Amino acid sequence: MYYKISPVIIGLLVVAVITIAGFGIAMIVNKNNSKNPNSSEMSNSELAPVLDLSTNTNDENQESVIITAVATTEDQAGIYSITLPDGSSNRTDTATYETKKNGNYTFKAKGNNGQISSLTIEVKNIREASATSPYIPTGFSHVEGEVENGYVIKDEYGNEFVWVPVESGKLTRNTLLDTDYEESTSTASALVNSVAQNYGFYIGRYEASSYESNGEKVASSIANKSPWNNITYTLATEAAIKASSTFGYEGYQTAIMNSYAWDTVLQWLDTQFENYSTNTSYGNYSGNIRNTGMTQTDIKNNICDLAGNLREWTTEIYKPKATNKNSQNALNEVISETITYRVIRGGAANVSRTASSHTGYKENMTDEYWGFRMILYK
Numbered sequence: 001m002y003y004k005i006s007p008v009i010i011g012l013l014v015v016a017v018i019t020i021a022g023f024g025i026a027m028i029v030n031k032n033n034s035k036n037p038n039s040s041e042m043s044n045s046e047l048a049p050v051l052d053l054s055t056n057t058n059d060e061n062q063e064s065v066i067i068t069a070v071a072t073t074e075d076q077a078g079i080y081s082i083t084l085p086d087g088s089s090n091r092t093d094t095a096t097y098e099t100k101k102n103g104n105y106t107f108k109a110k111g112n113n114g115q116i117s118s119l120t121i122e123v124k125n126i127r128e129a130s131a132t133s134p135y136i137p138t139g140f141s142h143v144e145g146e147v148e149n150g151y152v153i154k155d156e157y158g159n160e161f162v163w164v165p166v167e168s169g170k171l172t173r174n175t176l177l178d179t180d181y182e183e184s185t186s187t188a189s190a191l192v193n194s195v196a197q198n199y200g201f202y203i204g205r206y207e208a209s210s211y212e213s214n215g216e217k218v219a220s221s222i223a224n225k226s227p228w229n230n231i232t233y234t235l236a237t238e239a240a241i242k243a244s245s246t247f248g249y250e251g252y253q254t255a256i257m258n259s260y261a262w263d264t265v266l267q268w269l270d271t272q273f274e275n276y277s278t279n280t281s282y283g284n285y286s287g288n289i290r291n292t293g294m295t296q297t298d299i300k301n302n303i304c305d306l307a308g309n310l311r312e313w314t315t316e317i318y319k320p321k322a323t324n325k326n327s328q329n330a331l332n333e334v335i336s337e338t339i340t341y342r343v344i345r346g347g348a349a350n351v352s353r354t355a356s357s358h359t360g361y362k363e364n365m366t367d368e369y370w371g372f373r374m375i376l377y378k
Contacts, residue, residue: 047075049109051119061127061136064100071109071117083108102126131165131199135378137252149272150302152205157247158222161202161376162302164265169196171260172267175316175358181343185315187241187255194377202376203257203265206292207305207312208240218243219254219374223293227305227371233313233342233363236372243374254374259316261375262345266356269300276300276307277356283308285352289369307355308347310371316343318360339364 049071056066071079071093079093085105086097099105106120127133132147140153143160151163171192175181195201209225210217219228219239228239237256244254266277276282284295285308293304300306318341341360347353348369361370 045113047073047113048115049073049079049111049117051107051109051117053107053119053121055123058125060125062125063127063135064098065123065126067097067105067121069095069107073111075111075113077112080110080112099123100126129198131167134163134200135198137249139248145302152302155247159220159247160205160223161221162205163200164203164268165200166195166264167199169199171195172263173260174263175259180318180320182317182319183259183315185258188258188260188315190253191258191260191375191377198378201261203261203303204374205302205304207310208372208374209292213246218246221374224291227289227292227310229289229310229368229371230366231371232366236313240372240374252376252378254376257312257314257373257375259314262314273300278354280347280352280354283347284349285347287349289349306346309349310369311344311346311348313370313372314343314345317341318343344370
């Protein structure tokens with residue numbers, strides 16, 4: 001049976017089909033626009049942060065390196081946080097991280113939209129502690145020599161120090177088992193600990209001379225100066241310790257020589273210069289005190305006047321014990337003293353003594369031919 005459809009109904013059906021089709025096309029267009037990052041109506045939930053990493057220096061032989069991380073995003077919601085290599089987070093778009101070891105360091109950035117990005121940077125210009133890789137304190141520069149023959153550093157004031165390599169990380173002390181001698185100063189202990197970590201230390205290239213700053217005298221290690229003589233052990237110690245703050249050696253300490261430093265230096269020199277520590281063919285024993293570094297025969301591995309010119313105070317304590325009846329009276333006199341006896345090393349212009357010699361004197365005594373020398377350590 002055939003039914004005739006009204007033209008009105010046909011018109012309504014056509015309109016309905018067109019409407020449905022248009023709605024479907026609009027849905028597709030809107031869906032595509034939501035994924036278009038250039039659309040003003042888009043959702044930014046899929047935009048991840050972008051990280052940029054940089055270091056404060058690419059120079060070699062650094063003690064530490066600072067890494068700066070900067071996070072950016074096209075999402076108007078911005079950056080939520082940066083996570084550092086140690087796991088700590090900072091609610092910021094810029095963060096810094098300091099490291100003292102070479103290696104790879106990974107940073108993470110999180111956006112407020114929840115997206116996370118990560119980036120890794122390699123640090124490889126930090127000094128690896130070893131006897132053949134001397135640290136250079138801030139304010140110093142290497143001016144001459146290599147580790148095997150005297151690595152010399154110099155500051156802006158003219159102070160010079162020589163690196164003493166200690167491959168084992170253990171200092172030498174020849175009187176360690178001798179009960180007549182004792183080494184208990186804090187600076188000696190500090191040097192032992194420093195060398196255990198850094199495999200070396202610096203010795204003053206020259207005998208100490210005086211340097212005046214703001215009306216106060218401190219010790220210096222400068223060439224062609226009159227060495228600081230006629231000084232007590234106590235004053236010499238204070239002048240040596242104060243030098244590091246006066247010259248601005250932040251993170252580093254100066255001090256007067258101790259028995260560990262002295263014996264370690266002699267052991268090093270003896271490996272290259274025959275019997276340096278046990279004969280008197282090197283130093284100035286002329287009777288006349290010379291300016292620092294002016295005795296050519298006593299410049300070994302760029303260290304000057306260790307054998308002669310002036311005898312030098314050290315922190316080592318001399319405390320003898322009686323070995324026979326004849327020495328008992330002398331011993332009683334030493335024991336009764338309230339003044340500590342300190343050890344003076346080496347020879348002088350007026351006395352031919354070897355560099356390894358030990359003599360104990362009251363720490364408040366002075367002499368025209370007595371002086372001292374500094375060490376510098378981290």
